[in-house]
Amino acid sequence: MRYWIFIFLLSLASFGLSGVLYFAKTNTNDANDIANNTNAFTLLFVGDIMLSRSVGAVMRKENDFAHPFRLVADTLRKADIAFGNLEGPISVRGEKQGSIYSFRADPRVAEGLTLAGFDVLSLANNHSMDWGRDALQDTRTTLEDNDIKPVGAGMDERQANEPVFFCASETTGSPTSQRKS
Secondary structure: OHHHHHHHHHHHHHOOOOOEEEEEEOOOOOHHHHHHOOOOEEEEEEEEEOOOHHHHHHHHHHOOOOHHHOOOHHHHHHOOEEEEEEOOOEOOOOOOOOOOOOOOEOHHHHHHHHHHOOOEEEOOOOOOOOOHHHHHHHHHHHHHHOOOEEEOOOOOHHHHOOOEEEEEOOOOOOEEEEEOO
16 A cells, blocks of 8 residues: 555656645545544645746745745645655756756755655656756755655666655554665
């Protein structure tokens, strides 16, 4: 069951969700039972997270790198696992790879991603390499330093394809993450 949750999670990320999906694992369909079930856990998926361009300009102007998440952070943090697609690297390094649509976010955006409570961010998209390998490495390091698991891109094929598993505790229902090598 847990493996299928992971496969489902990656499949949804691959299709680039444009909204928020919210799931609860439970043994009942009754809303009252779900709300009172201490063994339930929740999965929350968001689509593209754009932290450069005009969003980056607003964060710099406001000097608030959690700004894009302030109105949604409480909802995101309620999920046991929050998953999103990071649309571009987080770095000050690298060389622009040529596209006029090359994104790169200020490393201070980690403050907002942490405030929002993201657990996993997909890097499997067309913008992860906008600023090259150095920026991709910085992105992975920034996420890992903030207890956010990067998936879908890495410095080699093994790292790019390395899954993250979350195992729900049988007693609390709360997932804990494990990276399988």
